[in-house]
Amino acid sequence: MADVNRGNRPLSPHLSIYRPQLTSMTSILTRITGNAMLIAALLIVWWFLAAATSQAYFDTVNGFVTSWFGDLILFFSVLGLWYHTLAGVRHLIWDNGYALDIPTAEKLGWACIGGAVVLTILTVLIV
Amino acid sequence: MAFLTDRKRAMGLGSAKTGTAHFWAMKVSSVALLILIPLFVFTFGAALGGTYEDILAYYSRPFPAIIAALTLAVGFKHFNDGVQVLIEDYVHGIAQKITIILMTCLSYGAAAVGIFAIAKLAF
Numbered sequence: 192m193a194d195v196n197r198g199n200r201p202l203s204p205h206l207s208i209y210r211p212q213l214t215s216m217t218s219i220l221t222r223i224t225g226n227a228m229l230i231a232a233l234l235i236v237w238w239f240l241a242a243a244t245s246q247a248y249f250d251t252v253n254g255f256v257t258s259w260f261g262d263l264i265l266f267f268s269v270l271g272l273w274y275h276t277l278a279g280v281r282h283l284i285w286d287n288g289y290a291l292d293i294p295t296a297e298k299l300g301w302a303c304i305g306g307a308v309v310l311t312i313l314t315v316l317i318v
Numbered sequence: 319m320a321f322l323t324d325r326k327r328a329m330g331l332g333s334a335k336t337g338t339a340h341f342w343a344m345k346v347s348s349v350a351l352l353i354l355i356p357l358f359v360f361t362f363g364a365a366l367g368g369t370y371e372d373i374l375a376y377y378s379r380p381f382p383a384i385i386a387a388l389t390l391a392v393g394f395k396h397f398n399d400g401v402q403v404l405i406e407d408y409v410h411g412i413a414q415k416i417t418i419i420l421m422t423c424l425s426y427g428a429a430a431v432g433i434f435a436i437a438k439l440a441f
Contacts, residue, residue: 216386222400224403225397225400226397226401226404229397232390232393232394232397232428233360233428235362235390235432236390236428236429236431236432236435239386239431239432239435239436239439240429240431240432240435241432242374242377242391242435242439243433243434243435243436243438243439244375246370249370249373250370253370253373253404256366257366257367258392269359272355272359276351276352276355277349279348279352283345283348283349286345313358314360314363317358317360317363318360318363318364318366
């Protein structure tokens with residue numbers, strides 16, 4: 192059952208040991224943005240449900256979604272969405288065995304960050 | 319049994335022989351979302367801020383309604399697959415199983431509510 196040696200053996204270096212690097216930070220940011228978007232996704236589902244229910248319910252939910260607080264959630268979700276999208280493209284490239292060396296991976300990391308900011312500005316301007 | 323280490327019990331059994339289906343499902347849904355997300359952002363973004371009548375009229379059109387329904391279906395499947403890996407990394411034992419089940423129920427539940435609402439708006 193229990194591993195009797197557990198707790199005495201040295202563990203491989205983990206987060207507290209490693210110096211933060213662009214590659215590790217962009218990786219964890221992919222996970223954080225992907226999961227944080229649940230909030231906005233549920234908000235959008237709630238908005239659709241309200242629109243399908245009645246005008247009064249729609250006005251309540253729409254009022255919240257278009258309030259400054261709703262705008263704030265949607266703004267950061269759009270930023271996270273574009274970051275996660277670009278980081279996902281980077282993963283699709285990596286999965287095929289390309290761009291795995293550190294200098295290229297770091298360039299792509301900056302491209303994800305910069306690209307997400309640019310796409311967010313474009314989204315705010317267009318929408 | 320109590321004297322065997324986890325490694326000793328696992329040795330010689332080979333790989334888990336499973337997991338590629340999950341990986342492939344994430345790849346397929348991610349490519350689908352690469353197409354759906356820009357379409358959804360700019361159709362939903364165009365509708366948001368309109369009056370109740372505007373929204374009813376906008377989502378009775380096939381294109382925005384189909385894009386929104388597909389985005390919710392594929393998006394929540396992608397989220398569910400992704401959050402499962404997140405849970406497997408940080409939560410262990412019985413709590414892991416319960417969390418995965420709860421997040422799966424939430425994902426499919428939210429997708430169902432959203433698609434039902436869009437269908438009701440569309441018809």
